Amino acid sequence: MSRPHDPHGQRPAEPRIERSLTLHLRGDWGSANLHRVCGWIAQELADRCGPHTRIATWNSRGFGDAVRAVGRGEVHVALTTPAAFAAAALDGRGVYADECYPDLRALGVVPQRDRLVVAVDKKHNITSFAELRTHKPALKLATSIHDGVNHVGLAAHEVLTRSGVDIIGWGGELLEDERPFESLDHVKEGRADAIVHEAVMLPAWQEIGRHLNFLEVERDVLDSLAADYGWPDAVVDDGYFPARAAFTTLDFSDFLVVTRADLSEDLAYAIAWVLGETRHIIEGQYRHLSPERSPITYPLDPHAMGRSPVPLHPGAARYYEALPTS
Structure with missing residues (x-):
């Protein structure tokens, strides 16, 4: 199980999940930024879970289809952009008038200024x-x-x-x-x-x-x-x-990492920890570009990554609340 605080009162504690997991993520068409983020999450999460963990990334369009896939329980985690558009799914506004998802929760935001x-x-x-x-x-x-x-x-x-x-x-x-x-x-x-x-x-x-x-x-x-x-x-x-x-x-900013409220708390914490504490992995893929011309606006700030237009999953919230004050 993951712990909410570092025993030395510094960075949030690194998660360790002993059981092996089978997880389904949903990214983009296959070669763009959302798939990169899914690959980053999958790599760093699998390193911290049981030895038989399997994580698949499904192709997606990264828009309303991703939100619906999570809301319907077709995948555990998906990325959608822009982040603010997902909030309408909570109470059934706009294109979500026919099917809303009040249990939608966020694991974090990957900043992208667009x-x-x-x-x-x-x-x-x-x-x-x-x-x-x-x-x-x-x-x-x-x-x-x-x-x-x-x-x-x-x-x-x-x-x-x-x-x-x-x-x-x-x-x-x-x-x-x-x-x-x-x-x-x-x-x-x-x-x-x-x-x-x-x-x-x-x-x-x-x-x-x-x-x-x-x-x-x-x-x-x-x-x-x-x-x-x-x-x-x-x-x-x-x-x-x-x-x-x-x-x-x-x-039109930001990639939102979404899940449902029924995702286990230790897993939600672990994914939020990966986003905030291993951010150098994804940043390194964009540093050949200036921040204002990059599809991911680095340097990533974990505090900003915890500010979401959709309520945070309680497990993710534990990670962001454990961050040292800046």
Whole structure:
């Protein structure tokens, strides 16, 4: 069994689980950041469990499907992004209105500073949503699929609809894909002249960004999304995109590690301990990138990793409460 405190009153005690476990995790499509996090958790957890422990990582999309897989008991632990979107599953808001999961709990947050941004080719001379509504251009807009699962497609639909933008009604076209890479390629290769997407740290954004006007999302739209779904907003820093001053848009940050309340307390503590105390393992995979351009925003802070939009599992909470005050 894991102990909540180091006997010397320093770092939280390292967990030791004598029994062998069979666990199912759920990451991303297979080659992106959520799968990396699952591999890190699996490696460090297996080192501290019984000798016949087996841990599998299932492919996933990393969005609403991951939340539902945990809520339905299909897997023990899953990662989903952005973290704030999972809170609606607790009380059945938005896409979770048909099936909510009040027993959803968090094991921790892996910080990832990201934003959902709306951008239009400079050839249209549009710099705001007000101008977009006035001119109603026939845009070919690249984004993710809006199927109630993909959080990018869901957020893009909500932002555009609440902003009074009708791409199809104005004679335009939606180019919808699952991952950001295809959407960025549509713009880079001239198939699209507008985009709504995230993963703003990817180098392709710098390549296409000099040709785009990034639109600030209007305050009433952001406030309505916060009120209805608990989605926060955030600022894109001055100069993050080429020659673009700071602007406000929808926050798309953080990977949330979720489970259910019935996960054993010692296991929940152990996974939280792995996240906080072996963070150098995952940080080392991103240190060739500057923190502001990294898919995981290092250095990781265990105190911040314990601040979750979903209630912490009691076992995980024991780890974060045992951290020395900073």
